[in-house]
Each structure stands twice: as structure tokens, then as C-alpha cells.
Amino acid sequence: MIRVERVTKDFGSTVALRDVDLEVGAGEVVVLLGLSGSGKSTLLRHLNGLELATSGRVTVLGEELARLRPGELRGLRGRVAMIFQQFELVPSLTVLENVLTGALARLRGPRIGLFMYPKALRLAGLGHLDRVGLLEKAYERADQLSGGQQQRVAIARALMQDPEILLADEPVASLDPESSDQVMALIREIAAADGLTVVCSLHQVDLALGWGDRIVGLRHGEVVLDTPTEGLSKTQVMEIYGRVTVSTTELTAIEQELGVAEPAAARAVAIAIDALQHGDEAP
Amino acid sequence: MTAVGATGAGILERAPRRRLAPHRIVGSIIMLGLAVFSVWSLLDVDFSWARITRGLNTAAGLIAKSDPISFPSIGDLAYLIGLTLGIVVLGTLLAAVISIPIAYGAARNTTPAKWVMWICRGLGVLSRAFPDYVIAVATAMMFVVNSTLPGVLAFGIHSIGMISKLYADAIEQIDEGPVVAIRAAGGSKAQQFWSGVFPQVLPSWIATTLHRADINLRASVIFAWAGIGGLGLRLKNDLQDFPESLGAAIGDGIVIILLCIAFEIVSSTIRRNLLGIRPRGGGTGTTIVRLVTRGRPAPPRSTSPAAFHPASPEEALRRPWTAQRVRNLVWILVALVVVAGSFWTAEVFVYGVNWGQFWPTMASFFPLSTGGHPIGDYFEALLDTLKVAAAATVLAFVLSLVFGSLAARNVAPNGWVRNAFRVLITIIRGFPEIVVALLLIMVTGLGNQAGTVALAFGGIGLLGKLIADSFEEVPNGPETALSAAGATRPQRYFSATLPQGMQSLIGNTMYLLDTNFRASSVLGVVGGAGVGVILFSAAGLQSTHGQITTLVLMIAGTVLLIEALSQYLRWAFK
Numbered sequence: 001m002i003r004v005e006r007v008t009k010d011f012g013s014t015v016a017l018r019d020v021d022l023e024v025g026a027g028e029v030v031v032l033l034g035l036s037g038s039g040k041s042t043l044l045r046h047l048n049g050l051e052l053a054t055s056g057r058v059t060v061l062g063e064e065l066a067r068l069r070p071g072e073l074r075g076l077r078g079r080v081a082m083i084f085q086q087f088e089l090v091p092s093l094t095v096l097e098n099v100l101t102g103a104l105a106r107l108r109g110p111r112i113g114l115f116m117y118p119k120a121l122r123l124a125g126l127g128h129l130d131r132v133g134l135l136e137k138a139y140e141r142a143d144q145l146s147g148g149q150q151q152r153v154a155i156a157r158a159l160m161q162d163p164e165i166l167l168a169d170e171p172v173a174s175l176d177p178e179s180s181d182q183v184m185a186l187i188r189e190i191a192a193a194d195g196l197t198v199v200c201s202l203h204q205v206d207l208a209l210g211w212g213d214r215i216v217g218l219r220h221g222e223v224v225l226d227t228p229t230e231g232l233s234k235t236q237v238m239e240i241y242g243r244v245t246v247s248t249t250e251l252t253a254i255e256q257e258l259g260v261a262e263p264a265a266a267r268a269v270a271i272a273i274d275a276l277q278h279g280d281e282a283p
Numbered sequence: 284m285t286a287v288g289a290t291g292a293g294i295l296e297r298a299p300r301r302r303l304a305p306h307r308i309v310g311s312i313i314m315l316g317l318a319v320f321s322v323w324s325l326l327d328v329d330f331s332w333a334r335i336t337r338g339l340n341t342a343a344g345l346i347a348k349s350d351p352i353s354f355p356s357i358g359d360l361a362y363l364i365g366l367t368l369g370i371v372v373l374g375t376l377l378a379a380v381i382s383i384p385i386a387y388g389a390a391r392n393t394t395p396a397k398w399v400m401w402i403c404r405g406l407g408v409l410s411r412a413f414p415d416y417v418i419a420v421a422t423a424m425m426f427v428v429n430s431t432l433p434g435v436l437a438f439g440i441h442s443i444g445m446i447s448k449l450y451a452d453a454i455e456q457i458d459e460g461p462v463v464a465i466r467a468a469g470g471s472k473a474q475q476f477w478s479g480v481f482p483q484v485l486p487s488w489i490a491t492t493l494h495r496a497d498i499n500l501r502a503s504v505i506f507a508w509a510g511i512g513g514l515g516l517r518l519k520n521d522l523q524d525f526p527e528s529l530g531a532a533i534g535d536g537i538v539i540i541l542l543c544i545a546f547e548i549v550s551s552t553i554r555r556n557l558l559g560i561r562p563r564g565g566g567t568g569t570t571i572v573r574l575v576t577r578g579r580p581a582p583p584r585s586t587s588p589a590a591f592h593p594a595s596p597e598e599a600l601r602r603p604w605t606a607q608r609v610r611n612l613v614w615i616l617v618a619l620v621v622v623a624g625s626f627w628t629a630e631v632f633v634y635g636v637n638w639g640q641f642w643p644t645m646a647s648f649f650p651l652s653t654g655g656h657p658i659g660d661y662f663e664a665l666l667d668t669l670k671v672a673a674a675a676t677v678l679a680f681v682l683s684l685v686f687g688s689l690a691a692r693n694v695a696p697n698g699w700v701r702n703a704f705r706v707l708i709t710i711i712r713g714f715p716e717i718v719v720a721l722l723l724i725m726v727t728g729l730g731n732q733a734g735t736v737a738l739a740f741g742g743i744g745l746l747g748k749l750i751a752d753s754f755e756e757v758p759n760g761p762e763t764a765l766s767a768a769g770a771t772r773p774q775r776y777f778s779a780t781l782p783q784g785m786q787s788l789i790g791n792t793m794y795l796l797d798t799n800f801r802a803s804s805v806l807g808v809v810g811g812a813g814v815g816v817i818l819f820s821a822a823g824l825q826s827t828h829g830q831i832t833t834l835v836l837m838i839a840g841t842v843l844l845i846e847a848l849s850q851y852l853r854w855a856f857k
Contacts, residue, residue, distance in 0.1 A: 050463065101478050114602075126596035129596075139591065
């Protein structure tokens with residue numbers, strides 16, 4: 001389904017991705033794990049051509065993205081849905097119209113107002129809203145909904161595309177714990193029912209472990225971890241993750257200050273501190 | 284380092300030399316030049332006692348012979364108001380529609396390419412450079428007098444500058460996220476715009492359009508001198524049957540002033556209540572709405588949705604009739620009725636349109652000519668026009684600085700003074716400067732003197748308000764610091780308020796100069812001096828159209844020059 005080969009991306013002087021290789025098979029649920037700035041979002045945005053690689057090759061659903069013409073790229077994007085950390089609904093439009101924008105790739109020309117969408121599509125949109133449990137909100141303005149509800153509307157918009165691949169960029173980073181659980185469960189449930197391939201970026205190890213089939217860890221734009229989650233424990237992730245991420249000066253500092261002599265334990269502590277510092281950044 | 288401190292010898296040698304950036308020096312020279320020119324222009328206007336008394340005597344004589352103030356009959360009134368409003372609505376709407384693609388191209392985040400952006404911005408600036416009256420005269424000759432189409436076209440072209448600029452600003456302020464989401468879902472450029480950008484900018488676009496309609500209504504009077512019907516033409520006709528009809532002319536003037544205020548009240552209320560946007564603009568009606576609603580936030584959108592519990596998606600296809608939906612529908616219908624009604628009342632295509640004359644007239648504007656006069660005469664006329672504008676600007680500047688400062692909360696000694704000056708400025712603003720100028724010039728028989736006074740009077744309404752607003756917006760930390768250090772009120776004003784408000788003061792004054800120049804280039808048609816006189820006399824015959832082109836290009840060039848100077852000064856004194 002997705003093949004990323006030796007992809008490097010630089011924005012001017014900063015390198016966002018360095019020599020990344022990744023292969024995702026049909027129906028796989030993959031979590032991209034890493035702290036903010038590690039390149040998760042950039043990698044995701046390469047998978048639907050929102051960004052093009054500086055070097056290397058990205059192949060999605062058998063198409064090499066860099067070679068597609070604009071019209072073909074739009075067609076491909078129609079088959080690859082994406083949900084975002086900030087939901088990204090149009091605030092002044094109704095919930096249903098937001099959902100229907102997911103069908104634009106299949107329609108020719110612009111649509112202004114609900115009445116410009118064919119009835120069959122409107123019905124399908126309402127069906128997707130029903131599926132995420134928000135049918136009653138169909139005709140309210142999107143900005144009247146809570147964060148968790150807005151993200152569910154965004155999922156319905158993704159479903160409207162009848163996608164084969166679902167990309168999720170920190171889908172719960174802006175939500176409270178309860179809504180987070182709901183949204184993560186909903187994505188998992190829909191992925192299983194519709195046989196979707198999912199690539200989801202997260203920064204919390206806890207969430208990632210119980211949820212995905214496979215974890216890909218990123219740090220400073222490089223893949224530092226790629227392993228199935230089955231039978232994996234948190235300390236193991238921390239450890240594998242930590243072996244690459246923690247510098248020797250950090251280790252010595254922790255060893256000295258906390259009196260932790262054992263290197264693996266010191267790494268785990270460093271990672272935990274790191275995660276605490278960065279994990280709380282989400283607005 | 285020795286601890287000699289500030290009193291120590293050699294402090295002057297050690298202190299860094301004051302270094303002025305070159306653009307500050309150039310900017311100061313430009314400002315000094317403008318100030319000297321303006322003061323010279325003001326002194327050059329013959330305000331001698333003899334002239335003034337002569338003017339006042341003329342006016343007294345006219346008023347004595349005139350009938351008492353009278354108003355048009357109800358039927359005439361309805362017809363004239365419909366005609367005037369129709370032209371304003373259609374013209375503004377035309378500009379709004381043309382502005383959409385221009386704003387799309389001019390906004391940094393939607394433009395397809397850098398060169399498109401510069402072309403679109405250039406088109407906006409260019410459209411502003413041609414005064415609406417000039418466009419009306421030029422197009423009136425192509426479509427034959429007696430059609431209102433030239434008025435619609437003049438607003439439609441001239442308003443593009445401001446509308447497309449504000450539309451583009453609105454596009455640049457949107458949240459990009461939803462647009463990216465639509466792009467990620469495979470939406471085309473057009474779909475991204477109409478589904479992602481347009482719904483976000485719509486309220487601000489409507490507000491801008493309504494605001495521009497306010498401005499255009501004030502300007503519409505002058506179209507009478509291009510032969511376009513409406514309240515302005517009625518005023519013009521009454522002014523010609525002097526002296527008996529002076530009372531009727533004053534009545535017409537009152538109707539126009541009240542109509543402008545009423546229109547502003549409606550448009551500001553819509554902007555505030557429906558769109559939740561604080562109305563811009565300093566018109567009397569807008570200020571009234573702001574005063575009446577002061578302190579109260581715009582009513583919130585209905586957040587309590589009606590009960591809607593569809594059992595199935597099929598059942599949900601039928602959208603419930605919530606209060607919100609009914610209200611939106613009613614407003615859409617009202618808007619449609621107003622636009623359709625404008626086509627009817629403005630009589631755009633009813634009579635007088637002669638398309639056959641379009642190309643011949645178009646061709647008659649070229650090549651440029653000066654009608655046998657040396658080009659120096661034209662530049663002299665241009666200078667006369669500029670002098671009236673500059674004299675009015677410097678007069679308005681001095682008075683506005685006093686009035687505007689005292690109308691600012693952080694400068695006025697107390698609330699009473701502040702409110703008194705706010706009200707004074709608002710009342711002055713209620714008189715469209717062009718109406719004041721017309722009446723004053725016709726009644727006193729004085730040209731430049733009356734024009735200068737009228738433009739300066741209107742300038743106080745405009746600049747005074749802008750100064751008061753910008754002074755109230757300066758960060759008041761420095762003012763507090765100076766007060767804490769024991770500074771007096773005037774010291775605080777000169778050391779904290781004025782320096783912080785300097786940039787907008789310069790910008791707003793240049794804006795007034797620009798406005799006054801456009802206005803004074805038009806005043807010639809009613810008996811002022813300068814380019815307007817030649818413009819109006821050349822409008823008659825096809826053989827003289829080349830002269831109009833010459834004048835129009837000179838006017839547009841001057842407007843662009845003023846705008847360039849204004850941009851430079853704003854940048855230099857950032």
C-alpha cells in the first residue's frame with residue numbers, strides 16, 4: 001500500500017526527514033511515535049503529496065507521488081483520507097457540509113451550499129455522521145461542537161472519501177483524556193470494519209502500545225525503531241527508543257543527580273522526563 | 284572604567300554620535316517639502332477680507348431672494364432615493380464581484396504566482412487612481428447622457444481598489460487548516476477556495492461591501508455633473524435656477540445628508556448584529572450605531588439548537604427549520620429583493636444607452652491632446668488643483684490634531700471634553716464634503732476659497748476621527764510611566780502619546796491629502812479652479828476627448844505619486 005524509500009526532506013537549512021524507509025501493508029495499523037519536531041507530521045504529509053520529498057521515492061497505492069500530474073494527485077488524495085490534530089473543519093459551515101467536502105475529489109467544480117451536493121451524497125454523508133454518533137448535529141455550525149465531536153465529524157469527512165488509507169496526524173493531542181479514548185477507539189473500530197490501512201502519528205507511548213499493530217519510532221527525522229507491538233512492553237519501547245535518543249551527557253547527569261547507576265534505567269528516566277516535557281506541550 | 288558618571292569630563296567624546304538612517308533623512312525632507320508647499324498654498328488662497336465680504340454679500344443677497352427651504356414631494360423623493368440608491372447598490376455590487384478574482388490573485392496565500400499577485404495588486408491601485416467622477420464622465424460619453432449606466436460603471440471600477448484590498452486582507456487572515464484539509468481530501472484549487480476560504484471570509488466581505496456602499500452614496504452627488512440622475516441631479520438643477528430655488532437646493536442637501544446617515548445606520552447595524560463585525564468607518568450613522576450599542580457585545584449566534592432527533596439518515600435529509608435557518612433565508616431574500624429592485628429603480632438599461640457609439644467614442648479618446656493649449660497650462664491647472672487640496676489638508680490637519688487629540692480618551696482632560704469633541708467631529712462628518720463644497724461655491728460665488736474651506740471642513744470630520752482612534756490605540760504603558768515620573772498632562776502628550784501615534788498620523792494625513800486631491804480635481808466642474816474646469820468643458824465635444832485622456836492620466840499619475848509618497852513615509856517612519 002505504502003512504500004517510502006530513502007526519503008530525505010529539508011526545509012532550507014533544517015532537515016526534517018533523513019533517509020527514511022518505511023513499508024506499510026494492506027490493513028496494517030501503524031503508529032508513528034516521536035516527540036514534537038521528530039518528523040512524524042512531515043512524513044505523514046509525504047504520504048498524500050502535501051509535501052514532496054527532496055530526494056527518495058514515495059509510492060502510495062501503486063502510484064509514485066512525485067510523478068503524478070495535479071489531476072492525478074487529486075484523484076489519489078481522494079483515496080487517502082487524513083485527519084488532523086486541530087480537526088480543521090470550516091467553522092462557519094454546517095457539520096454535514098463539512099462532511100460532504102470529503103466528496104469533492106469525486107465531484108467536478110466547486111460546491112457552495114448543501115443544495116449543490118447530489119441527494120445521494122447527502123444521504124451518504126448523513127450515514128457517516130450516524131456512524132460516528134453525530135447524526136443529530138448534522139445541521140449545526142461546526143464551531144458549535146466540542147473538540148471530541150469535531151474530531152468525529154472530521155472522521156466522518158474522511159469516511160466520505162471511501163478511503164483505502166487513513167492518515168491521522170496526532171488526532172487526539174488537542175482532546176481531553178475521555179474524548180481521546182473515544183476517538184482512538186472509533187478510528188480502530190472503523191479501520192477494522194472497513195479494512196483500512198492506517199498510519200497514525202502519536203507522541204504518547206501508552207496510547208501507541210495498546211492501539212497499533214506496529215510502532216515506528218522517529219527521532220530528529222530518522223527512523224530509530226520499527227517493531228510489532230505484540231508482546232512489547234513499555235519499558236522495552238523506552239529502552240529501544242532510549243538507546244538511540246539519550247546522549248551520554250544526559251546520562252551522566254541523571255546518573256549523578258539521581259544516583260541511578262544502571263545505564264538502561266537511566267535511559268528510561270531520561271525518556272520519561274523528555275516525554276513529560278514535550279508531551280504536555282499539546283494545546 | 285572610572286566612576287565619573289554623567290558629569291565626568293569627556294562624556295561627550297565617549298557618547299555615540301547620533302546617526303540618522305538615510306531613509307529618515309529623505310522622509311523628513313519629503314515631509315518638510317509637503318508642509319512648505321501646503322502652507323504656501325494656504326497663504327496663496329486669497330482669504331482677504333475684501334474677497335470674503337464679497338462672498339458673504341453674494342450669499343446674503345441670494346438667501347434674501349430665495350424661497351424658503353422646501354423639500355421634494357413624497358413621490359419625487361421616493362423616485363430620487365430609489366434612483367440614487369439603485370446606482371450605489373449596483374455599482375458597489377459590480378465592484379464586489381470583480382474584486383473576488385482580483386483579491387484571490389492578490390492575497391499571499393491564494394495567489395497562483397508572485398507575478399499574478401503583483402498584477403492584481405497593481406490593478407487595485409490603478410482602479411483607485413481614477414476618480415469615480417472622471418470614469419463617469421468618460422463612460423457617459425460612450426453610452427450617451429441620460430443613462431445611469433456610467434454611474435454604475437464608475438463605482439464598479441473605482442471601488443475595486445479598496446474592496447479588493449480589504450478582501451485580500453481578509454483572505455490572508457483566514458485559518459489555513461481547513462483549506463489544507465480539503466486539499467488533502469483531493470479538492471481542486473477552485474474547490475479549496477469555495478469550500479475552504481470563501482465561507483471563512485464571507486462575513487468580512489459583506490461588511491467591506493456595505494462600508495463601501497456608505498462611501499459611494501456620499502460620493503454619488505457629483506455624478507449629476509456627468510448627467511446622471513438622482514438626488515444629485517435634482518440638487519444641481521435647483522442650484523442652477525438661482526436665486527429663487529436656493530431653498531429647494533438646501534432642502535435637497537438636507538435630504539442627501541439624512542439619507543447618508545440613515546443608510547449608514549442600516550449598514551452598520553447589519554454589520555454588527557448579523558455579521559458580528561465591529562463596523563469600520565467614521566460616518567455619522569456608523570458612530571450613532573456604535574454609541575447606541577456601546578458596551579454591549581453583538582448578540583450571540585443562537586447556540587441552543589432546536590430539537591432534532593432523526594431516527595435514520597433518510598429522515599435527516601429533511602433539514603429542520605430552525606430560527607437561524609429562517610433568519611438566514613429571510614436575509615438572503617431581502618438581499619435579492621434589494622438587488623433586483625436596484626435594477627428596476629436605477630433604470631440602468633431603460634433609456635439612453637447607445638451601444639453603437641461605444642467604439643467610436645472609445646477611439647475619440649486617443650491620441651492624447653491638449654486642445655491647442657501649451658501643456659504648461661495643463662500643469663498649471665494641476666498645480667491649482669493640488670494647491671486647493673494641500674491648503675485644505677494643512678488647515679484640516681491643524682484643527683484635527685486639536686479636535687482629534689481632545690476626542691481621545693487618553694488625552695482629553697475628562698470625559699465631557701472627550702465626548703463633546705467626539706460629537707462635534709461626528710456632526711461635521713455628517714455633511715458629505717462634496718455637498719458642502721457645491722453649496723458653498725455656488726452660494727458665495729467664490730471658487731478656491733470656498734473649495735478650500737469645504738474640503739478642510741470635511742477633512743476635520745475624517746482626520747479628527749482617525750487621529751482620535753489612533754491615539755486611543757497607542758500602548759498606554761509609556762504614558763503611565765511618564766505620569767509616574769511626575770510628568771504633566773501636556774508633557775505626557777508630547778513625549779508619549781504623540782511619538783507613538785506619529786506613524787498613523789502621517790499615514791492618515793497623507794490619506795486626507797489623497798482624498799482632498801480627488802475631490803478638488805472634481806470641484807472645478809462647479810466653478811472651482813484647476814483640472815476640473817478643463818475636464819468639464821472638454822466633456823462636451825468629441826473633438827476634445829483627447830484632452831480628457833491627458834487630464835485623466837495626469838490626475839491618476841498625481842494620485843499614484845501621493846500614494847507612493849505615503850507608502851514611503853509610512854515605511855521610513857515605521
